Every structure is written in C-alpha cells, then in structure tokens.
Amino acid sequence: MDLMVVLALLTPPFAAGVLALGVRRAPARVAWLNVLTMPISLVAAGAIAVRLATGGTPVVVGEVWRIDALSALLAVLIASVATLAVALGPGTAREEHSQAAEIRTFRIYVNLFAFTMLVAVSTVNLGLMWVAIEATTVTSALLIPLHRTKASVDASWKYLLIGSVGIALAFTGTVLAYVDVAATGVDINVALHWTALREAATALHPQVARLAFVFLLVGFGTKAGLAPTHTWLPDAHSEAPSPLSAMMSGVLLAVALYAVARWKVIVDVAVGSVFTDSLLIVVGLATLAVGSLSLLSQTHFKRLLAFSSIEHMGLACFGLALGPLGTFAALLHLTGHALAKSTTFLLSGRVLHRFGSGTISATRGLLATAPKTAVLIAAGMFALGGLPPFGLFLSEILIVKAGWAAGHPLLTTAVLILLLIAFGSLLVQLHRMLFGEPPTGIAQGERASGAVLLLSVPVVLLAWLGLSIPAPLQMLLSKAVMVIRP
Amino acid sequence: MEAAFSRITMTAASAMLLLALVVLWRRHAGAYITAFRTQSIALAVTGAVVASYGGASELFFVSFMILVVKGWIVPSVLSGMDAKRQSARELRPLLNTETSLLVSGALAVAAYEISRPLAEVMNLPTRGGLPIALALVFVSLFIVVSRREVIAQIVGFLMLENGIALLALLGAYGVPLIVELGVFLDVLLGVLVMQAVVYQIHDTSAD
Numbered sequence: 001m002d003l004m005v006v007l008a009l010l011t012p013p014f015a016a017g018v019l020a021l022g023v024r025r026a027p028a029r030v031a032w033l034n035v036l037t038m039p040i041s042l043v044a045a046g047a048i049a050v051r052l053a054t055g056g057t058p059v060v061v062g063e064v065w066r067i068d069a070l071s072a073l074l075a076v077l078i079a080s081v082a083t084l085a086v087a088l089g090p091g092t093a094r095e096e097h098s099q100a101a102e103i104r105t106f107r108i109y110v111n112l113f114a115f116t117m118l119v120a121v122s123t124v125n126l127g128l129m130w131v132a133i134e135a136t137t138v139t140s141a142l143l144i145p146l147h148r149t150k151a152s153v154d155a156s157w158k159y160l161l162i163g164s165v166g167i168a169l170a171f172t173g174t175v176l177a178y179v180d181v182a183a184t185g186v187d188i189n190v191a192l193h194w195t196a197l198r199e200a201a202t203a204l205h206p207q208v209a210r211l212a213f214v215f216l217l218v219g220f221g222t223k224a225g226l227a228p229t230h231t232w233l234p235d236a237h238s239e240a241p242s243p244l245s246a247m248m249s250g251v252l253l254a255v256a257l258y259a260v261a262r263w264k265v266i267v268d269v270a271v272g273s274v275f276t277d278s279l280l281i282v283v284g285l286a287t288l289a290v291g292s293l294s295l296l297s298q299t300h301f302k303r304l305l306a307f308s309s310i311e312h313m314g315l316a317c318f319g320l321a322l323g324p325l326g327t328f329a330a331l332l333h334l335t336g337h338a339l340a341k342s343t344t345f346l347l348s349g350r351v352l353h354r355f356g357s358g359t360i361s362a363t364r365g366l367l368a369t370a371p372k373t374a375v376l377i378a379a380g381m382f383a384l385g386g387l388p389p390f391g392l393f394l395s396e397i398l399i400v401k402a403g404w405a406a407g408h409p410l411l412t413t414a415v416l417i418l419l420l421i422a423f424g425s426l427l428v429q430l431h432r433m434l435f436g437e438p439p440t441g442i443a444q445g446e447r448a449s450g451a452v453l454l455l456s457v458p459v460v461l462l463a464w465l466g467l468s469i470p471a472p473l474q475m476l477l478s479k480a481v482m483v484i485r486p
Numbered sequence: 487m488e489a490a491f492s493r494i495t496m497t498a499a500s501a502m503l504l505l506a507l508v509v510l511w512r513r514h515a516g517a518y519i520t521a522f523r524t525q526s527i528a529l530a531v532t533g534a535v536v537a538s539y540g541g542a543s544e545l546f547f548v549s550f551m552i553l554v555v556k557g558w559i560v561p562s563v564l565s566g567m568d569a570k571r572q573s574a575r576e577l578r579p580l581l582n583t584e585t586s587l588l589v590s591g592a593l594a595v596a597a598y599e600i601s602r603p604l605a606e607v608m609n610l611p612t613r614g615g616l617p618i619a620l621a622l623v624f625v626s627l628f629i630v631v632s633r634r635e636v637i638a639q640i641v642g643f644l645m646l647e648n649g650i651a652l653l654a655l656l657g658a659y660g661v662p663l664i665v666e667l668g669v670f671l672d673v674l675l676g677v678l679v680m681q682a683v684v685y686q687i688h689d690t691s692a693d
Binding site: 127128131134137138142149150153165168175176179182188191192207211 | 604649661671
C-alpha cells in the first residue's frame, strides 16, 4: 500500500519529464497529457496528508522513503504549485503561442524539477535529500533562459554557480555530521537516515554538531534565499518564465527551509535548541530586512515579487526559531506563501504578455485593461502584504505572538515594523500598477477564461485559510510541528 | 603499517591542497584543468589506499568512479569548453597572486583551528588529514569568489566537491554508496548544465 502511494506521488512527474524528452513530435499533446499527470501526484500527496492528519503512521517504503507529516505538507504544496504551473505553462496557455522547442524544453525540465523536489521531501536519507536538492538546481537552471536573452542567461549562470557552491557547503555540513555519527559506532548504512540520526544525536560531539549546522544553514540557506547569500534570487526569479518563477518562489525556497528544519531537529537533540534558534533569528531578521527594505525601490513587477519572497522566507526562518507556536506559524506561513506567490507569479506572466513589458511604470491602468487579472493580482498582493482576511495575515500575527511569548519583545517589534514597511511598499507598488492611464496600443478588456478560473482557486483558498484553518490542515500542521519540535 | 597508511593519506591530501593553490597562481585555463585532473587522480588514489588498508572494499568502486568521472569525463568537458572559447589570453583575477596565497594560508590556519574538535571525536588513523580536507574546502570556496572567469569558477566548484569527498574519505571511509552515486550523478549533470549555460552566455554576448 505504502509503495503504491509513493509510486503515485513520484512517478507522474518523472514519467512526464521522460516522455517530453523522448517524444519530439506534438509537444502540445505532451503538454496536455502533462496537465492530466501532475494532479495524480497531488492526489497521492493529499491522500498521504489526510492519512497523517487523521493519526496515521508515516508512509515508509524500504530504506529510502519515509513521509511523515512535515514531508506530506511539503509534498502537497509542491504538487499543488506544480499542477498550476503545468496547467498554465507553454503548450497549454491559450494566450501565448510558444515554439515547439520551447514547449518541449519546458515540459522536460518543469516535470523533472517537480520530481527532484518531491524526492527531496520524501526520502529519509539526508544524504539523498541533499542529492535531490542539488538536482533541483540542475533541473531548473536551464529553464530560466527559456526565452533566451542576455539577462536571463546571466541570471541562470549566477543561480547555477551560487546555488551549486552553496549546496556544496550544505554537503560539507552533512559530511561533518556523518563523520561524527560514524565515529559513535552507528551502522554506517543507516547513519544518514533521519530517524537513526535523531536516535544517535545525543552521542554527537557538541562542537562538531554546531559546526555542521553552520555549514548546513549557510548551504541550504543559500537555496532558501536567506541573507547574505540571497543575491542570485531576484535575478533568477524575475528572469525565469513565470510558471518556473512560481515553482521556484512558491515551493523551492520552502524545500530548502525544510532541509534546514530537518537538520535542526538533529542538532537540537545534540546541543539543545538555543544554538540553532539564535542563528535562525539572526539570519531570519537580516533576510526579512533585506527583503522588506528593497520592495519600494523595485521597478519590475517580477523583481518586486522576488524580493517579497526573500522577505517571507526571512519571516518563516524567524518563526522556526520561536518554539512550537512559532514553528506552527512558520509552516502555515510557508503554506500561504506558496499559494499567494505562485498565483501572483503566474498572473505576472499574463501581465507581461498583455503589456509586453514587466516594468511597473509600463503596466499602469491594469484595472482598466485586464480587470480580472488585476483583481486577482490585487488579492494576491494584499495577501502577500499580510492583509486580512488572507492566510498570511493569520500566520504573521501568530509569528509576532510567538516572538513575544518567546521573550524577544525588541526583535519582534523590529519584525512588526519591517512587515508594515513591506505592506506599505507593496500597496504603493500595486497602486502604481492598477490605476492611471494605460499605455497606448494595449488591448482593453478581458474575457473570462480557464486560466482566470484556475488562478482564483488559490486566492479563494488563501481567504479561507485566513478565516479559519480547515481542521485537517490544522491537524497536519500540528503533527508537522511535532516532527520539528518533539 | 598504520603509521605508513596515515602518512600516505596525509601526503595525498597535502598534494590535493597544493593543486588547488595552482589555480590561484597560474593564469591559464589549461593549467586549471590539469590541476583539477591531477587532484582528482590523487583523490582516487587516496580512495584506493583507504579501501585496501581500511578494509572498505566498496571504496575501490568509488575510486574507480572518481577516476572515470572526475579524472577523465569532467576534465574533457572543461577542455572542450576552453577550446571553444579559443583564447590563450591571461585570466585576470580580482585579487593578485600574493594576496590570494596569503588568504589561502590564513584559511588553512582557520581550517586547523575549526577542525580540532573533529580530531577529538575520531580514532581512525586518517584523522590527521581532516584539517587539510577542510582547508581544501575553504581554499576552493575562495577560488570561486575571487575569480571572474567561468572556467576558474567551475574548477573552484569542482575542487570544493573534491575537498568534501576527501573529508568523507578520511573522516569516515566515505559516505554510503547510494549517496556517493547520487553525488556523482549531480556533479556530472551539474558540469554539463554549466557547460550549456556558458555556451549560451557566449552566444548571447556575440549577438
């Protein structure tokens, strides 16, 4: 049974990627087939999540796969965003007419990218988790310059180099921890298994464990867009095709933060949580500040969204350091962010197509030209700004509350101020886009379409999240918190 | 026997660190690639020595893979990239040679200081080489951040990978085989993707 579920989760994106690679003809048909395959993963992830939320045991297959509540949460997010991305990407988007080669390239990499992320959160072996996260760089880098421009190729290189080097540092941390645990006499074949490591962690040398965590935080933090190694992110996320931006921002950052959280559990057993918490607070605050203070000066819509991702990752990182309540809030925040950011990035693709430009000043009068897209963007931006009734409002309030409860009133005040700055900046930028005189020669009006309908789903979910967390999600989040904070 | 084993691994590790310094001091892509190839061979030899003395027979296979992937395929890909670039011009780093070597010296000292607790927890005869492996990690990282040329950056990244492999080899006789294989796959695909992006950079710059 467990084997079937894991196969249903991992096979569809892998098979679709291989299919796109093998079938050169009729890329549009491959693309439409892809729209049918990705939801299979989503259903599988959902089934696992429901099982865990209702008190079931983790899904275990062999020595490699183990999906607990934390993994299931991430798997659901990855599969959801990937489903949106494959449904609205080149080959199926009716508005755009992509070349056959572009469609094929997109379908190959987007599926393999989703596959590597799903593997990263489904494996119990932290060595393999590292391999899968490194592979996410390989599978996404070539997709950034899908429309080949100098800027996109440069962004891809920057992402590839900084991402690879950062992730290599995470491997250094992994190896340091492994060397340490191997010296304690644990069977080395399971020494990188998260469950075995957690058992053996009390025997770790405290200084080695701390050293390993620093490497791991810098390494996976680079992939998660945490300061000061976030510099690749604004370029990569803004130059990538919008469906890829949605996946990179919505879930890849969360996957990297997931890796940090997995290791945090191990290191906390070895040296107590004060060490990792302090590091996460410092890094989280710095990242939040970088993201929040950069928002107002952005002139490109997608760069604005990219810096907003940095801001939200900083906040989630801060939340992870604040005990069970903060951890709950951080996971809820990652959930809301995955929905809001993937939606806004996918909408940015529509704006880009309509106006032929991604600069904020060139997209004035959006409300008049494309009212449906405009309303959805406004909702998405309100959500990202932390306005009620959207889910991110609730998680931000909870993080602030957790910060207060954990005895950091000054730091929490700073967080609150930065969040207000971010909110104000997003509002000003949104106002610039929605109103004013549209540039001449832009088509007016917008029909209702499947894409608009599909993109309203996450917006509705976000509003629902803010009003009341659905009971199954509440349960899943609580179980996931138990994984990080036993 | 154990003393000889310890000394051989120390020597090989030191050779690997010295080969990283070559990148800081020579200024031609060809020299970088040769240094990386030689370093990978030294890593494979270390692996084989650890395999025979440490009784970890899996490592023979891993050493063979290192030889094939990092000693042969990857350097060939890099040489191809360099040939396509068709330039024999000097590669100008951000920092001059003297400063670079000084920084590397400081990094090596830092590596010794940082890895002290590691040597405490271990009782393998190879533990003496751990600070050198960590120094190789740091120096390689420094190569990546201080060089502007893509070939030098890629070689720095690959040497960083070699440093981590050395760390695993000396610290625990290698990581589990399944992880090792995944790492090989990542390195290989990573280099191929880097090659593809570098070609695209040249194409778009030429336009």
